[in-house]
Amino acid sequence: MNIAALWINRRRLEKNRPPYGKGGVGTFWKLWQVLDLYFDFAPMEGLTDHIYRELHHRYFPGVDRYYTPFFSPTIHRSLTPRERLELPPADSIGYRLVPQILTKSPEDFLWMAEQCREQGYTVVNLNLGCPSGTVTAKGKGAGMLADPDSLDRFLDAIFSKSPLPISLKTRLGMENPEDFVKILPIFNRYPARELILHPRVRKDFYKLPVRREWLDYTLENTNIPLCYNGNITSLSEISQFSARYPQARGIMLGRGLIGDPGMLSPGGTTAASLEAFFEALLEGYLSAFGGSRNAMFRLKEHWSYLLCRFEGWEKLGKRLRKATSLEEYRAVTHEIFTSLPLAPALNPNW
Numbered sequence: 524m525n526i527a528a529l530w531i532n533r534r535r536l537e538k539n540r541p542p543y544g545k546g547g548v549g550t551f552w553k554l555w556q557v558l559d560l561y562f563d564f565a566p567m568e569g570l571t572d573h574i575y576r577e578l579h580h581r582y583f584p585g586v587d588r589y590y591t592p593f594f595s596p597t598i599h600r601s602l603t604p605r606e607r608l609e610l611p612p613a614d615s616i617g618y619r620l621v622p623q624i625l626t627k628s629p630e631d632f633l634w635m636a637e638q639c640r641e642q643g644y645t646v647v648n649l650n651l652g653c654p655s656g657t658v659t660a661k662g663k664g665a666g667m668l669a670d671p672d673s674l675d676r677f678l679d680a681i682f683s684k685s686p687l688p689i690s691l692k693t694r695l696g697m698e699n700p701e702d703f704v705k706i707l708p709i710f711n712r713y714p715a716r717e718l719i720l721h722p723r724v725r726k727d728f729y730k731l732p733v734r735r736e737w738l739d740y741t742l743e744n745t746n747i748p749l750c751y752n753g754n755i756t757s758l759s760e761i762s763q764f765s766a767r768y769p770q771a772r773g774i775m776l777g778r779g780l781i782g783d784p785g786m787l788s789p790g791g792t793t794a795a796s797l798e799a800f801f802e803a804l805l806e807g808y809l810s811a812f813g814g815s816r817n818a819m820f821r822l823k824e825h826w827s828y829l830l831c832r833f834e835g836w837e838k839l840g841k842r843l844r845k846a847t848s849l850e851e852y853r854a855v856t857h858e859i860f861t862s863l864p865l866a867p868a869l870n871p872n873w
């Protein structure tokens with residue numbers, strides 16, 4: 524199946540789509556799950572902030588839902604100005620957004636979920652996958668998977684009182700994927716809206732191969748609607764995935780979409796659309812950050828994934844990494860957009 528077929532299929536059925544939130548029951552919903560796949564843009568701290576999401580949605584439509592990078596609520600019970608920007612009223616943005624929460628405190632989770640409800644959001648996501656040492660050392664993110672009994676108590680406390688439905692984004696465990704045999708039955712006890720599975724353990728970080736066999740295991744052992752996440756970077760991989768796993772209801776893409784922002788758009792990724800998108804991002808970050816250094820720094824992070832969408836990027840990539848002034852940044856990126864041919868698909872080097 525190519526992307527045009529996916530689009531036609533999805534748009535044809537869009538009118539009859541059950542309202543999000545009534546999933547899991549009814550023949551039509553089951554049929555829908557087989558015929559259709561959701562495309563979610565993964566939460567990525569430092570990359571998918573509100574400026575990026577807004578512009579990505581405008582320049583490259585085709586993503587069903589975006590996720591915020593995680594909110595880490597504190598006992599202070601207030602949102603910082605930056606967090607407020609990341610959580611605008613749900614009806615003030617033109618795309619669907621799911622806020623993500625990272626905490627091990629049920630009270631903090633519930634407080635944050637209430638903030639999300641007040642802003643008009645209809646679901647919140649719990650981060651059970653962040654592998655960062657500072658996060659797991661505090662028993663948060665993937666660190667929550669280390670102690671299944673505490674995880675169970677935490678889930679009991681939040682699911683019994685949450686003002687919003689909860690979806691879970693998880694790894695398989697901290698060290699050993701076999702730990703998931705204990706963890707999945709715990710998830711199964713709660714009415715999770717969705718399970719987003721990144722089939723790696725914490726010690727794999729984002730580098731080691733994904734453990735696809737655990738996707739099979741999960742599909743066989745849960746009724747929670749499943750969204751797969753991990754190393755999908757091209758349309759042909761999406762097609763292969765949807766043929767192999769018709770039971771999965773969605774795919775969440777992270778680095779693949781950062782590196783190929785138009786992958787899911789009807790027009791695909793072109794050099795001209797990329798250049799316009801990156802110019803708009805630069806303007807957005809310049810006015811948000813009030814200085815060119817931070818704006819450039821933010822965009823260079825994107826470029827570390829985007830470069831391998833081009834053929835023969837190595838030399839200009841090196842110049843871009845070394846660029847210290849805005850003029851230089853603009854000149855090198857313009858040269859990349861206008862002189863390097865786009866590769867047929869992303870050719871990831873991560």
Ligand SMILES: Cc1cc2nc3c(=O)[nH]c(=O)nc-3n(C[C@H](O)[C@H](O)[C@H](O)COP(=O)(O)O)c2cc1C
Nearest residue numbers: 565566567568592593650753754755776777778779
């Ligand atoms: C720079 C960076 C920041 C990330 N930030 C978050 C985050 O805030 N919340 C989260 O759940 N996952 C985060 N992730 C993980 C991604 O959401 C995703 O699970 C991971 O990149 C694997 O998917 P991919 O292979 O499609 O990129 C981050 C990953 C990276 C590389």
